[in-house]
Amino acid sequence: MSAETNEVSSRALLSSDASNRSALERSHLDLETAEKPYLDSNELIINMGPQHPATHGVLRVILKLDGERVLGTECVIGYLHRGVEKIAENRTYTMFNPYVDRMDYCAAVSNGLGYCEAVEKLLNVVAPPRAQYIRVILTELNRIASHQLWLGTHALDIGAMTPLFYTFRDREEILKIFEKYCGARLTTHAFRIGGCQYETYAGFEKDVNNFLTFFAPKIDEYETLLTTNRIWLERTKNVGVISGADAIALGVTGPVLRASGVKWDLRKAQPYAAYSEFDFEIPVGTNGDTYDRYLVRMEEMRQSMRIIEQAVSRIPEGAIMGKVPKVIKPPVGEIYHSIEAPKGELGYFIVSDGSTQPYRLRVRPPSFVNLQALDVMVRGLLVADVVAVIGTIDIVLGEVDR
Amino acid sequence: MPNFIMSYLGSTVTPGEAGSQFWALIYVLIIFAGVSVAVICMNWIERKALAHFQIRLGPMRVGPHGLLQPFADALKLMLKEDIIPAEADQFVFWVAPLIGLLAAFTVYTVIPFGPSQAVSDMNIGILFMLGVSSLGVLGIVVSGWASNSHYPLIGALRSSAQMVSYEVAMGLAVVSAVLMTSLNASGTGTLSMIGIVQAQQQQGVWFIFKFFPLGFLAFVIFAIAMVAETNRAPFDMAEAESELTAGYHTEYSGLRWSLFMLAEYAAMIAVSSIAVTLWLGGWMRPFPNLLHAPAWDFIFSLFPGLTFGGLAAIAMIGAARMPAHSFFRIQRIGLAVFAALLAFSALLLLVIAIAGRSADTSVAARFREGIDYVYWFVLKVAVFMYLFIWYRATWPRYRFDQLMRIGWKVMLPISLGVLLLTAIVGVILP
């Protein structure tokens, strides 16, 4: 598994060269000077956002346009900054747990998983197997829900209205399972440090299996709407291309990285929870364009279903809570733990001073880092492609701004 | 007075031709009211149909099944605060929606709903139509400029480029249809809209089937170009809501915004009418030559009544299926009344059809004919309107450069080739 990883990425490394380095490093936009002085009357500076239908929240992108062609972009973020990291320093480890759900609110379960595992690592405890399995099932369901939300809004950005409603119809089934499990639909707070708070409800396995049989044809339905749709192909092929080397240099992770041909998924590369026990594939793309990212995510939904199927059929009996003290006081030290969230590598860096509150808690948000690649991806494209690329990076502003 | 009305009903030419300004004015008013009502219906149908495509219900609250929703919307839009941006050019900003509206409605003067059911039969009808309908872009460009804002400006520029490009392919497709009229027995072609329909009648074939597949290709090109021409999905770049927030009408609100909407839908109906006139036999019922016996005339003249009867039945079933809860009592009564109205119209139409079944010049017969013409015309246009909704529900939006590429590199060569081949075939075959 890791041999494969290594092979692909070293190939990506070889193709890395210095020529495009300057392009990657250029992120700020010079609004004063015109790029083409003799045509400066054509240059237009447009504020896309913070209130804009296609920026998925309060992202503000300053676009410098030559007619419709994008000469440069600059992202202005922070409109949703709530100081999550500062809050963490003033809350106990347990109290902070629900806060992480509010970052990537489309994939709250993943956030909770990353945080709980990071603190467990700091405490040097391991959640019991049954808890691990429940975590995997819920996290993968959440991955599907997150990808559904992405697909609907991405298609809407490109002008296809209808898939949005189809994905929301099916996402509802996942949210119902969450609601039955822990009472919440979106910001679930499903996991606790050391395991899970709740045992699965009666009929959980049946519900999940029903969802799997219900959902399999639905993915095909989405695909019939889009995958071979001529306009969809024209709008997504060769749009927002990023090479594997560039993606690595820019720290891009998740489906965006995989679509560029780097076969790297933390669930395989550095397995956490119970992922090493399941059989699944990492879908990769070849061109690194918007269409490949679309295909990768569609396939990821199918692979998530495979994982869920295995996990549900093999879920072990036993305790759901590990041996964790009532008051969580990790020893002095620091830890970094990351998981493969639907959007990419979600990491938690925690510094403990031995007290009940984290001394420093840093979240490594995938959306924040991936958004940095927007500029490289859209330079030279048209305005319409900017919204397509924002959609395909799959950002959630709650996580970008924290 | 009755004689005056009767004299008109006995006339077989349009009021414009007859030089009757009074009747022309009446016609203009009827068309204005009719198109406005059609826009209202279209609004409701679009919202409902789109909703059902998207597994939603659509409007359900205002009136039974949201039937009164368009009226509620209209009222809301009229009462809304009228905002003009501080830096906008006030006068131009004010005038822009009117230009679009004017252009969209002026086209209707030459659209024939029947051989005499038109405001006027201009001998340059189709040219007039092309000219006036392309004026609509002026309203859009002007609104984009007057808003003094970047999004409307980009939307307006896109729209103007798009309309100009598609006008070319559209014009060539129209010319190939006009060319076909010259294959009449008389040997002379015509630009008159009524003349074009009559040419199809004479030649015994809708132009869509003429010289298959040439007529069909020209029709398809026109059908694509007209979607681009009216800025509808998948060519709705000018107002692409996910890119330009709302395109050229970003800064518009309230009544002015509703005028833009009115103009857009009126233009959709207008271009559909043109497509129907040029390729689908205009007001003619199916198979007028093959099934021309008076018995067939009678059977086909029952269709309007039956259609209304069907609608009444659907509304009746809807009323019967309303939940039995008292909350729904008023809605149920409303829907039943609506069904009753439809049923009454159906009855009226059937009575007229039966009364006017003898093919003479009696008033009833003239009435029946007129209703038949309008009915078949509207039915064909309605199919196009449904297609517009279907496109919108199905397709993503094209990108601007792709749109231009299709316009210039695909549609233009094909329409040119179709035109040349039509000319050649027209000389060789007959």
Added chain:
Amino acid sequence: MAEEVKTPDPTPPLPDGEKKALVEKPTAEKPTASGEPAKPAAKPAAPAKPAGPVPLPWTSPMVEKYRSQYGSGLDPLTYLGQNYLAVDRSLIPDILRLLREEEQFDYCVDITAAHYPKREKQFDVIWILYSFPRNERVRVKTQIADGASIASSVSIWPTANWLEREVYDMFGIQFDGHPDLKRILLPDGWKGHPLRKDYGILQQDKEWVQINLGIESGQ
């Protein structure tokens, strides 16, 4: 699977150590104690904490090489199976470049910092690196004083651009050679750096709020 390796000493159950830790007041020595793992010379870490793992020296061919090259400026440690290098500030540009170019740490996962106001060198700056070919993570850590600046790594990893901006925004640490070092999450005119320990959780730039939002307070 370097991450999965647990430290040799199990010391599994924490409850006992937990209670002891509760008794002794941790707040007093909070800043120093946690800052120290980087410095092996400091003693408090080991004796004060009865339970729990401690940082151990990290040995591998790679670190031996650098150790011999740079000597005492470099301190490789491992904690709970995670390796890190505590590096002297002056060596930072060299070490980061070497890690990127020779050791194939091609992916800069994160750059962050931590503030220890009672220490002489107040800030820890931390780079979290990952190598795709080696499937291995390493952290690089250095200490800098308030007001001091540190070399930017944007030329090594372009992704450092926004990450360094965030560190600047939150801690006020200057990065030399950064192409566009300005605030990223907070508004441009904001005063203060919120993740410093002396910045209260309810504190805000009242002046900015009043001028820009026209309200008395954002709270």
